[in-house]
Amino acid sequence: MISNLLLSTAAAVAPLELILHSTDSVSLAATYYAAQGGEARAGLLLLPMLGADRSTWAGFAAQASAAGIAVLALDPRGHGGSGNPAGTPPAAWGRAEWLAVVEDARAGLRELSARGLAPERVVAAGASIGASAALHLAASEPSLAGAALLSPGDNPARLPSSAALPGYGKRPLFIGVGAGDGAFVDIARKLAREAPGSTALIVQPGSGHGTQLLAGSGGRTLTAQIIRFVLDAP
C-alpha cells in the first residue's frame, strides 16, 4: 500500500498566537491556524491531554488548515501558556476544575465564532481528558457540528465522557484509540455502543494514547479520517 500525501508549500499562512480570556478572566493561550485556499470549509477546536499543551496538535493542525479547515488549538487553564487560578497541577484536579476547562473551551468557540465560524460548522476535538472536555462542551452546545475524541477517558472524579452522551444526542461521533491502550479501549467501545447516534470508532494498532496516535503512518491515515469527519459534519 502506497501512502501519498502531498503537502502544498504555497499560500501557507503562519499560525497566529492569541491570548483569549475565560468568563472568570483566566488568560488562555491559543494558536489559530487559518484555513488555506480561501474561505474556511469548517472549524475545529483542539484540546490537549492532561498536562500537555497545544503544541502537541501542531502537525495535525497544519494538515487540517491545508485541507481548508480553520483550527484553534487551545491551552486550557493549567496547561501550556495559560493561567492556573487553582494553583495546583491538573493531575490533582477534581470535577469543578475540569468543568472550568469546559468553559475555557467555550471561550475557544467564541473566538472561532468571532472569526466567522459559527458553532454549526465547528467540531470540538480533544485528546484524553481533552477529549472528555470536548464531548462535554459539545453536549452543552447543541448547535456544534460534532466531536472527535482521541483516547477519551471516563473518570467519574474528573469528566466522565459517558455522562455527556445524552446531551450530545444523535450527532455523529468520532473516536480514535490505540489497540494496546488498556482500559481506554474498553471506554472507547463503550462510548461507541452507548452513543445515541452513529460513531466512527478507529482502533489503531499500537499503544499510542491521545495525540500520540497522530504519529507515524497510522497517524497520517487517522489525520485524514478526522479531517474528512470534520468536513462532512452536517
Add this chain to the structure above:
Amino acid sequence: MGPVIALLLLTSSPPAAAERLNGFDLSGMLVPRESVLRGGPPRDGIPALTDPKFVPAERSGLGPQDRVVGVKLGGAAKAYPLRILNWHEVVNDAVTGRRVVVTYCPLCGTAMVFDAQAGGRRRTFGVSGLLYNSDVLLYDRESESLWSHLMRKAVSGPAKGAELVQIPGRHTTWREWLQENPETTVLSFETGMPRDYGRDPYAGYGSNEAVFFPIGHSDRRLAAKEWILGLALDGKTKAYPLKDCPEKGIEDRVAGREISVRCKRADRSGYVLDKDGVELPSTQAYWFAWSAFHPDTELQGDPK
C-alpha cells in the same frame, strides 16, 4: 497555486486486520483487507437519499456553472446536483420505472450511475463509511454486502462477486444539461436532511494535489487531480484527459470496438458513443483514482 512537495511514503507490513469494520463482514474480501479503511464519518454518517423529490428545471435553484450528474432513460431526464451529492453520495431513485442508484465519491471525483438490480435482486444502497483506494464503498441494505464503486462489483458479503451494471450518466454543468434536456427535472434541495447545500465540504480539494487516503497504485503520467474520462470496455480501460480532448472529439478503437469520444471542455464534460451512436457508460474521475483502480489503463496521448 505554487509548487508542491511530494512525500512518497511506504508503509511497513500492516498488522492483522479486523474481520468486521463498521459492522460489515470483511472476511474473504475480493480486495486486500488491509486496504479497506474507515473514511472518517461513520456508517450512514453520509446519509444516502432513498425518497428523492424532484422539481421542474425552472425551480432548480441552480446556476449555469453548478455541476450536475444527468441521467436520461426512456425519454425522461433527471439531474442530480453535486451540491447535494457532495453531502449524500448516494441517491436511490427510479427513472421511467427503472430503479437506479446515482453515486458520487467526492474524494475521487467519480459520478457513476448503476442499475439497482444487481446480483439477482433489487437493492437499496447506503454509504458504508469505508473506503478502498480512497473510493467509497457502498453497501446494500438487503444483504449488507460492500460494493466498490469504481470496481462496479460487490467485494464482500453475501453478494460478493455480483456486478453493478453501469448506466450512462453525464457529469457536466447545469447549463449544458439543461440546454440538451430542456424537459429535465432536478433533484430538490428539500431533502429533509439538515445540510447546508450552499456550502461545499470539498471546496478547494480539486485544485490542490492532496490525496487524503492511501491508494494501492500511483501513476505519474498525469497530475493526481487531472480530470479524465475513463472508459472500461470488454476488459480494456482507457483514459482521455478532458483538458486535451478536442471539440471535434476523438475517434478511437478500444477492445477492438470503434468508439467516439465527445467532449465539451467549457463544461468539463464528455461522453462516449459506440459506432451506432449509442452512448456507452463512461466515468469522469481524477486521474489518481482511475489509475489506482486500473493500473494497466491506456492513456490517450501517452506515447508509450
